[in-house]
Amino acid sequence: MKISRLLIFSFLFVSCFLSAQTKEVLFTIDNHPYYNDEFVRVYNKNLDLVKDDSQKDLDKYLDLFLGYKLKVEKANKIGLQNGLNYQNELKSYRNQLSKNYVNDSKVTNELVKEAYDRMQQEVRASHILVLVDEGALPQDTLKAYNKVIEIKRRLDAGEDFITVAQQTSEDPSVKENNGDLGYFSAFRMVYPFENAAYNTKVGQVSKPFRTRFGYHIVKVVDKRVNRGEVTVAHIMIVKQNDTVQNEKAKTTIDDIYKKIQQGEAFESLAQQFSEDKSSAPKGGVLQRFGSGQLSSEEFENVAFELKEKDQISVPFQSQFGWHIVKLIEKHPVRSFDEMKFELEEKIRKDERSLLITNSLAKKLRDKYTIIKDAKIIAKIKAAVNDDFYSQTWVVPEKSKELNGDVLVINKDKKINAKLFLDFIAAKQKSNIKTKPIVRLVDELFEKFTEEQLIAYYNENLENEFPEFKNVMDEYRDGLLLFDLMEKEIWNRAKNDTIGLHNYFANNIKNYQWKKRYSADILSSTDKKIVEKAQKFLKKGKSLEYIREQLNKDGKVNIMSKSGMYEEDYDVLSQFENLSKGVTSIVSKDQYFFVVNITDEKPAGAKELSECKGKAISDYQQYLENNWVDELKSEFNIQVNQDVFAKVKSQLKN
Structure with a gap:
């Protein structure tokens, strides 16, 4: 679900610079206007994402943008904007985004310097x-x-x-x-x-x-x-609970290590035998990491102990299994200038950002006009008593004397005394000991004022920062679209079993197996070894027998894997006219291969259960394509062609 949301929002969020332009209505949907400036902004954002010039065609892009807005209109029409989850998530996102604007550069710079010094x-x-x-x-x-x-x-x-x-x-x-x-x-x-x-x-x-x-x-x-970070590749054989199977895993990792010592390529062995499925296709390469970032201290220590590029460790065991590690590159701590922006981003997401927020409150006192009602504050002081310290004080009910605006910010934000009274009541849990009461109320009023200043500043970010407003508008639309797509398309594709079966049956040509073979694939860098293996296979010898005969004196000369493979799988594509029995010998990437075909299955249609994920994805796309046409019929759309012509001219220039 998160991936789908990211795909939707990738339509929206890439920064760009726009030339000034006159704001005009580009099109309307049921009399709701959409403007040229938004279209130009979003188009420019996505230029870097398109893969060929045909996707830059403005007529096609207008149709795409119109389809997007139709979906948003549909979401609003059926009331998705009123959903509690939607409102909470939008509020949560705004709170997160606003943190980027709640900043004090002096305090930030001090925290960045402190963090960098500590990172040494x-x-x-x-x-x-x-x-x-x-x-x-x-x-x-x-x-x-x-x-x-x-x-x-x-x-x-x-x-x-x-x-x-x-x-x-x-x-x-x-x-x-x-x-x-x-x-x-x-x-x-x-x-x-x-x-x-x-x-x-x-x-x-x-x-x-x-x-x-x-x-x-x-x-x-x-x-x-600081040891910095390191990039390594590894080959892993997963730890087994069964003692016999675990011994087999240990034997396998030892055999792989021997093949490395014999000069075979680490990357090729990782691709063939590593059981870390995420890194094996990349030759075992892992993302760079630093101390404390992995769940295995043993793995980290071995990785950092490697000194020279391409140095390879001996096999070792972690809580996850057996490993062999190869050093790709060491990454020392970067310079301050190189890390400054990254550290600023981390600080904004870290709780030390509170120091920045507190500093901001002091600046907002200078930015905004603040009017406090001393008379009401005096009455509040009289209403609060020592019950506060025992956490038993309650806000007086319906007191006319305590009614009124205790604080006004920038002449337009009026804050009723009741809010301050509630604030005082809530602060009882903080176990504040300030005495006497009048001093405590003054102290709390200063904290209350700071909170209200920051709240006012936050409420007006859209007015102060146009880019903030744009991002919030776009996120709001994107969030609605996500909920709508989930309701109208994704859930329907998953739950509409009859529709899915009918779609699958009507498009069965897209879900076909190629010819498949049940095969044992044997490989070695030594052609003579493969020739011996070929002879053993022709005599009907088992894979275990072949390994025993050819892997002697501590050397691993032959490796094997077995399974059901399509005809174009890896080395199988090198053979012509595959059939049951033992193949000829072929070479690929410095390896020699021989294959024993034990069974074959003809090309044919897949069962839905064999490709359900892809079928659901295709069915979702089918539903969405037809859905846009339905929306165009449901809503009244009017495009201002004169304005669109101006947009074309502007973007071409």
């Missing part, structure tokens, strides 16, 4: 955790705090950290790792935890500190120069 090191730390929710009651928070203070007292008295961690830590993983978190660098832990780890010296224990998970104590075990 990796810290190994252990921790003890006492769980307590962010919104926990004061008594629960106090209980957790007292517990962590007692733990710190024991550590200060000289007790062993691991022993204390095993006895007291509420981190579920402590039973397996004794609190050891391994090596990490900036952004790998929540920000307060990162601060404690980097600000504590090796061998020392931090003071207790709090994160959103609870109270922590950190012991820094080691600090080392």
Whole structure:
């Protein structure tokens, strides 16, 4: 579902620069106007995505854009915009997007510099955790705090950290790792935890500190120069639960290693034998990674211990299976200038962005006019009493004296006193101890004002930043379209079994097996070895017998795989007139092959169960193509050809 959504939104989101233009109505759908500036903007965005010049044809693109807007009109017509999930997701996206605009450059630059400096090191730390929710009651928070203070007292008295961690830590993983978190660098832990780890010296224990998970104590075990990142390729044979099968897996990885030592290509062996299906087709190459980014510390350590390009490890075991690793490239930590933009993006997504938000609030006080009603604030101070400290204070009901606008921002945002009273009531859970009450109310009013300033700023982002408005409008349409497509097309294609069977039957020519062979495929870099294997096959010897005879003295000379393959599969396409029995010998990519065909199946139609995924996808496309024609009949469409002619002229120039 997420992939489908991304495909829809790829129609929308690519940045571009547009020349100024007069805004005119390009077309209407049931009298709803759509303008030329939006069409030009979206067209320019997608220029880099199209694959040939025919897709740049403006008449065809107008039809595509019109079809897109027809679907959005249909979604609104049937009320999808009123759906709770839709509204929540749109709100969530806006909150995320707005974070990119809530920024203070000075604070951001300081955080970027701090993060880059920390990335020069990796810290190994252990921790003890006492769980307590962010919104926990004061008594629960106090209980957790007292517990962590007692733990710190024991550590200060000289007790062993691991022993204390095993006895007291509420981190579920402590039973397996004794609190050891391994090596990490900036952004790998929540920000307060990162601060404690980097600000504590090796061998020392931090003071207790709090994160959103609870109270922590950190012991820094080691600090080392950041190893950077590494790109490796690997061959993996998956670990088996059965002892006999696991021994077989160990034998297989050892045989592959011997073939590497004999000079055979790592990439070819990975493609043939690695059981990591995602990396095998790429010669075993994995995405680059740094310390703490994989779930296997054993794998990481072996990868980073390789020094020279193309160096290959001996076989080793992780919790996932047996591996052989080849070093492709080492990536040291990049320069500050190279990483600056990437770090800014990470900071916006990290909780340290709160520091930027707080700084913004101070600037907004200068940007906007703020009028507060001192009389109402004085009445509120009189209404709040010491019950606040015991969390028993309640907002007075229906008090006319407390009614009115306590705050006005920029002369157009009026904030009723009731909101501030509710804010005060909610803050009781924060266990604020400021006294006397009048001072506490003043303190809370400042926090309330900052929240309202940022809220006002957020509410007006569309007015302040045109690009923000464009992205939100487009996301809104895209989200509606996704929900509509799911309702009208995707779910229908999955659930309409009769329609799917009829479509499949009417298009059976598109779902055909080529001729298939049940085959044993044997390969070696030595032609003489393959010739011997060919003779054994002709005598009816088993694959196990052939391997025993030809793989001797610690050398793996022959490898095999078996299965049902179509006639153009890999090396099978090299043979002419395949039939039952043993083939001749062919060569491909420095390997020699011989094949034993044990059975063959003629070309013919597939069963629906054999290609259901593709059939559903094709049926969805069929439904969508016909659906657009239906929408054109359902809605009244008027295209302003004069405006479209101007658009053509503008884009050609």
